[in-house]
Every structure is written in structure tokens, then in C-alpha cells.
Amino acid sequence: MSQRTGRSRPLGVRTRAIHAGEVHDPTTAASAPNIVMASTFILPPAFVQANAGSSFGNPETLGEDLPNLYSRWSNPTVRQLEVKLASLEQAEDAVAFGSGMAASSALLLHKLKAGDHAVISDVAYVGVAEFAHDTLPNLGIAVTFVDTSELEEVAAAMRPTTKLVWIETPVNPILRLTDIAGVAEIAHRHGAEVAVDSTWATPIATRPLALGADCVVHSLTKYLCGHGDAMGGAVIGNGRAMNALRLDARVHLGGVLAPLNAWLINRGIDTLPLRMAAHAEGALAVARFLETHPEVTRVFYPGLPSHPQHALARRQMENASGMLAFRAEDGPRLAGIMAERLRIFHYAVSLGHQRSLIVYVATADVQAGSFRLDDEHLRRYRAYAGDGLFRVSVGLEDPADLCADLEDCLDLL
Numbered sequence: 001m002s003q004r005t006g007r008s009r010p011l012g013v014r015t016r017a018i019h020a021g022e023v024h025d026p027t028t029a030a031s032a033p034n035i036v037m038a039s040t041f042i043l044p045p046a047f048v049q050a051n052a053g054s055s056f057g058n059p060e061t062l063g064e065d066l067p068n069l070y071s072r073w074s075n076p077t078v079r080q081l082e083v084k085l086a087s088l089e090q091a092e093d094a095v096a097f098g099s100g101m102a103a104s105s106a107l108l109l110h111k112l113k114a115g116d117h118a119v120i121s122d123v124a125y126v127g128v129a130e131f132a133h134d135t136l137p138n139l140g141i142a143v144t145f146v147d148t149s150e151l152e153e154v155a156a157a158m159r160p161t162t163k164l165v166w167i168e169t170p171v172n173p174i175l176r177l178t179d180i181a182g183v184a185e186i187a188h189r190h191g192a193e194v195a196v197d198s199t200w201a202t203p204i205a206t207r208p209l210a211l212g213a214d215c216v217v218h219s220l221t222k223y224l225c226g227h228g229d230a231m232g233g234a235v236i237g238n239g240r241a242m243n244a245l246r247l248d249a250r251v252h253l254g255g256v257l258a259p260l261n262a263w264l265i266n267r268g269i270d271t272l273p274l275r276m277a278a279h280a281e282g283a284l285a286v287a288r289f290l291e292t293h294p295e296v297t298r299v300f301y302p303g304l305p306s307h308p309q310h311a312l313a314r315r316q317m318e319n320a321s322g323m324l325a326f327r328a329e330d331g332p333r334l335a336g337i338m339a340e341r342l343r344i345f346h347y348a349v350s351l352g353h354q355r356s357l358i359v360y361v362a363t364a365d366v367q368a369g370s371f372r373l374d375d376e377h378l379r380r381y382r383a384y385a386g387d388g389l390f391r392v393s394v395g396l397e398d399p400a401d402l403c404a405d406l407e408d409c410l411d412l413l
């Protein structure tokens with residue numbers, strides 16, 4: 001599908017969320033995309049005659065226009081999703097992976113080599129934090145962990161060997177925001193690239209590439225799939241960089257997205273703009289309710305004026321998303337009550353689904369296992385989380401029912 005209407009008006013995001021990347025099966029004329037489960041493809045005779053002596057993995061000998069060859073390189077169903085993701089981020093290309101972690105680790109291993117330095121957010125998705133603390137240094141890659149919401153801290157961490165700055169905004173689990181344009185300006189001045197994990201924002205709220213980032217990472221498992229029934233991940237950016245990532249990291253590390261999951265995620269994205277509007281509306285209602293409850297000591301939601309970076313949220317996010325966090329006096333006890341009593345919320349990890357999800361994140365636990373913050377950064381983390389906070393993914397149910405479900409538990413404290 002072209003990115004423009006017949007009269008050359010750019011297509012709106014609701015139209016692109018449904019039609020971008022769509023390829024119809026000429027045999028059946030099916031309106032919905034089909035699922036190509038094939039792992040291998042019959043090679044065109046002309047391609048075989050021209051390339052019979054070459055290595056299929058080497059783009060220099062084959063050029064960039066490979067036919068479908070093997071599904072670790074490309075698969076038509078996965079490709080439809082990649083084109084749609086690129087359209088939503090207004091980027092040239094996207095590479096899909098089997099999970100958000102497969103996408104993140106592929107990008108980090110592709111961009112960084114022994115002797116390089118990376119600046120990585122001190123608080124990040126726990127899997128990324130653990131990978132950055134444990135795996136990267138073992139490969140001879142130096143990492144500095146900074147509070148990326150403080151631009152001076154990012155600038156001070158830059159070295160001549162810095163190749164990549166990794167940010168996540170809003171950050172899991174405390175919803176701290178990072179000024180993408182500010183970080184991009186600092187990184188580029190030092191010759192480094194910026195990767196943004198935009199899972200919590202989604203392309204509906206924020207388009208990091210338009211703000212100067214070099215690539216965007218999404219866990220497709222969350223809002224993009226939207227229904228809690230398929231895992232996936234993606235990196236989105238310029239064409240040459242994505243082709244290099246595909247051939248290096250997807251082909252060699254092998255973290256492919258299965259066609260059935262690509263199809264489910266692709267269908268989920270059809271309603272992403274509508275879902276995000278409803279998620280934000282529900283989250284605002286739940287956040288406002290929590291702010292009035294006497295047992296709740298603090299609420300963090302970018303859409304509320306009480307968020308410490310509400311001005312940045314308004315500048316950088318067109319939708320405040322469905323994620324919020326709150327603190328209550330006796331968090332562990334409330335968690336126990338919730339696991340037993342909640343009737344609508346599921347007490348479960350993950351986020352971005354139509355079903356509302358809630359989980360308690362204990363500070364001591366993530367500090368020891370994942371973040372390993374120094375004293376000053378731990379002090380800042382505790383200013384948000386205290387001893388622990390509830391991470392809430394507000395789903396698509398009636399907001400009044402969600403508030404009542406939480407109230408039933410809070411009233412037992």
C-alpha cells in the first residue's frame with residue numbers, strides 16, 4: 001500500500017495501522033493477510049543461474065533484493081508486519097525478532113564490540129539491565145549506567161569510545177521520562193548513536209526517530225500485539241542499518257519471529273490507535289481514583305500534572321499510555337490481598353494487553369537482581385519507588401469497574 005491517498009495526502013495513522021504492509025494473496029483474493037508458515041522457498045531459476053556459486057548470507061555478492069530464501073532471512077508474513085511497523089514509526093525499515101529481549105540483545109550485540117563503550121539507562125527493563133550488567137562486560141564492552149533523565153549525566157558519561165546511548169521512556173517500572181531530543185543532541189555531538197526502547201510509549205504516543213534517535217526498539221509482546229497472546233520484538237530505523245542488523249544479528253543469532261505470531265501481532269496493530277486512546281482514558285481515570293484513596297501514598301502517571309516530568313510528557317507524548325505506578329503504605333501486604341481478591345485485574349507480569357494487569361515490584365529485589373544502583377542512583381530510585389511500588393497496566397475494561405476492583409483491596413488495608 002502506498003503511504004499516500006490518490007490525492008497525495010499523507011495517510012493517517014489509523015489507516016496505516018490497518019493497511020500498511022498489506023499484501024493480498026492473488027490465488028484466493030482473501031481480504032485478510034494469509035499466513036505463510038514455510039521455512040524455505042523455491043528459488044527463482046534466474047536467481048539460481050546468477051548466484052549459484054555465491055554465499056546467500058553475503059549481501060555484497062547478492063545485492064539487497066533477495067527473493068524469499070529461508071525464513072531466518074525473510075518470511076512474507078513477518079515482512080508484512082515489518083513494513084507496517086516501519087510505517088507507524090515513519091521509518092525506512094524494521095527487523096522483527098522473536099521477543100523484545102531478542103530484539104534488544106541483537107541490537108546491542110550488533111552495535112557494540114570489544115573495546116567499545118555504551119551509556120545505558122540505570123533503570124531499564126530488567127532483562128536489558130541484567131544483559132548490560134552481566135553479558136556486555138564479559139565481551140569486553142564497557143558500560144556506564146546513568147540516570148538518562150538528567151542530560152548533564154548523559155553528557156558527562158560520554159567517552160571517545162562511546163558508540164551507543166540506550167534509553168527507555170517511560171521507563172519500566174517507575175515511569176521516569178527521558179528527553180529523547182536532548183539525549184540525541186549529546187550523543188551525536190560525540191559520534192554515538194541513540195537507541196530508544198519505546199515499548200511503553202508505542203508509536204501512537206512518541207516517534208523517537210522524529211526526535212533524533214537512530215533506532216527504536218519495541219517489545220511487540222505488549223501494546224502492539226495488545227492481546228497477551230503472542231511474543232515478539234522489533235528494531236526500527238534507516239534502511240541500510242536495518243539491513244545490516246537483519247543480516248548480522250537475525251541471520252546469525254537466529255532470534256526469528258514465528259509467522260503465526262507475526263500474523264497475530266499484525267492483526268493486533270490494526271486497532272492500536274483506538275486501543276491506545278482507550279488505554280490512556282482508562283489509566284487517567286484509575287490514576288485519579290488512586291490519588292484520592294487514603295491508603296495510596298504516591299501515584300506516577302505521565303498524564304497527571306503530579307508526574308515530576310509532566311511538562312516533558314506533554315511535549316514528547318501525544319498519548320499518556322496505559323501504564324501507571326503507585327505506592328501504598330504496606331505494599332507486600334496489599335500484594336497478598338490483591339493476588340487473592342482481585343476479580344478483574346490479573347495479578348501478573350507483562351503489560352499492554354486488553355486485560356488489566358498489576359504486580360508489585362519490590363525495590364530490594366530489582367536492586368539486587370537487576371539494577372545494582374550506586375548509592376546516589378538508588379536514592380533517586382527510592383524517591384519514586386520507596387520500598388516498592390505497584391506497576392499497573394490499565395486494560396480496556398470499564399474504568400469504573402477497575403477502580404472498584406482496586407478499591408475493594410485497598411479498603412482491606
Ligand SMILES: *Cc1c(COP(=O)(O)O)cnc(C)c1O
Nearest residue numbers: 099100101125172199219221232
Ligand atoms: C517487556 C519489555 C521488554 C522485553 O520484551 P519481551 O517481549 O518480554 O522479551 C523490553 N522492554 C520493555 C520496556 C518491556 O516492557
